[in-house]
Amino acid sequence: MNQERSRYHIIDRQPKSEDILTEVLDGLSQRPKRLPPKLFYDAQGSLLFEAITKQPEYYLTRAEQTILDYIQEPLQALVPHPVTLIELGSGSGAKTRQLLRHLPQATTYVAIDISLDALHSALSALSQEFLHRQFIGVAADYGAAFSLPQTIDKNPKLLVYLGSTLGNFDPPEAQEFLERWAQTLSSCDALLIGIDLKKQASILHHAYNDAKGITAAFNRNVLARINRECGANFPVNHFSHHAEYQAQNGRIAMYLVSHYAHRVSIAGHEFVFEQGERILTEYSYKYTITEFQSLARQAGWIPLAVWTDPRNAFSLHYLRPFPKGTKDGIHENEI
Numbered sequence: 001m002n003q004e005r006s007r008y009h010i011i012d013r014q015p016k017s018e019d020i021l022t023e024v025l026d027g028l029s030q031r032p033k034r035l036p037p038k039l040f041y042d043a044q045g046s047l048l049f050e051a052i053t054k055q056p057e058y059y060l061t062r063a064e065q066t067i068l069d070y071i072q073e074p075l076q077a078l079v080p081h082p083v084t085l086i087e088l089g090s091g092s093g094a095k096t097r098q099l100l101r102h103l104p105q106a107t108t109y110v111a112i113d114i115s116l117d118a119l120h121s122a123l124s125a126l127s128q129e130f131l132h133r134q135f136i137g138v139a140a141d142y143g144a145a146f147s148l149p150q151t152i153d154k155n156p157k158l159l160v161y162l163g164s165t166l167g168n169f170d171p172p173e174a175q176e177f178l179e180r181w182a183q184t185l186s187s188c189d190a191l192l193i194g195i196d197l198k199k200q201a202s203i204l205h206h207a208y209n210d211a212k213g214i215t216a217a218f219n220r221n222v223l224a225r226i227n228r229e230c231g232a233n234f235p236v237n238h239f240s241h242h243a244e245y246q247a248q249n250g251r252i253a254m255y256l257v258s259h260y261a262h263r264v265s266i267a268g269h270e271f272v273f274e275q276g277e278r279i280l281t282e283y284s285y286k287y288t289i290t291e292f293q294s295l296a297r298q299a300g301w302i303p304l305a306v307w308t309d310p311r312n313a314f315s316l317h318y319l320r321p322f323p324k325g326t327k328d329g330i331h332e333n334e335i
Helices: 017-028 043-052 059-070 072-078 094-102 116-129 171-184 201-207 214-230 289-298
Strands: 008-013 083-088 106-113 134-140 157-161 190-196 239-246 251-258 262-266 269-273 278-285 301-308 314-321
Touching: 008 116, 017 214, 017 262, 043 116, 043 214, 059 072, 059 094, 059 190, 059 201, 059 301, 059 314, 072 094, 072 301, 083 094, 094 106, 094 116, 106 116, 116 134, 171 289, 171 314, 201 239, 214 239, 214 251, 289 301, 289 314
Parallel strands: 008 134, 083 106, 083 157, 106 134, 157 190
Antiparallel strands: 190 314, 239 251, 251 278, 262 269, 301 314
């Protein structure tokens, strides 16, 4: 290991190529066809997503960063001293830098991301800036069953899940995801989570259909990745990006739309596409504050604080797990 990488340590639990192939074959066998959004984040996809966050239409990242800046004092008061900061879907680490500056009590930072390249890039930069912190990376699919590394310290933990990524799950899946982490953590730990709020359909439409077409390239990159890693023969440029707000479900749905009828081969399997047929690549659910807090309580979390940006476009929630042996924070023998 060179000197730069000795400043941080990465544990590689990335999904195996055969696991990716299984998910692709399963998704394309469904009606309608679908692909899991975690496939977005190979090296190229991670770069494209960072470019999306800088587009004027994509308000989510800027709104969340605004909130993180103005809640520095109340957040610092809520978070234990010392604390281990654990971030799910850490990406480039831009918002992590804000948190580490605001939380001097965070002595250890654990980044969990599906992209090994993104982890190396982020931890290399962060470990050079924050010299007296411990940095650990885990390259893994944290959306599945997940266990924290045994090597992290025993300090209280602040789990951070930013960017409204929870919205990629259907509500029952989101509840199951939150339940798993509530059971993993203790009542002295906490969760800081970003949730995008319901708003005008036109604002949401433009956020997922930027004028420069970067979201379109990000979406099509999934097919390029499947071609490369699974030996498929998708005609990538003959699929169009399409994103729409489905108000009845409170979600953005993102699709790849076939320009013409054709067949695609993947590892000995053949899939037929009709002209205009769509592959679902992502849902992004939006919530009201009340809706999310209700979901969190059902999953075993006690909401303690919530903050929004000046336009009420985005929200950050601070929650703690119910104490073990309680229901909604009340001891079961008191019910």
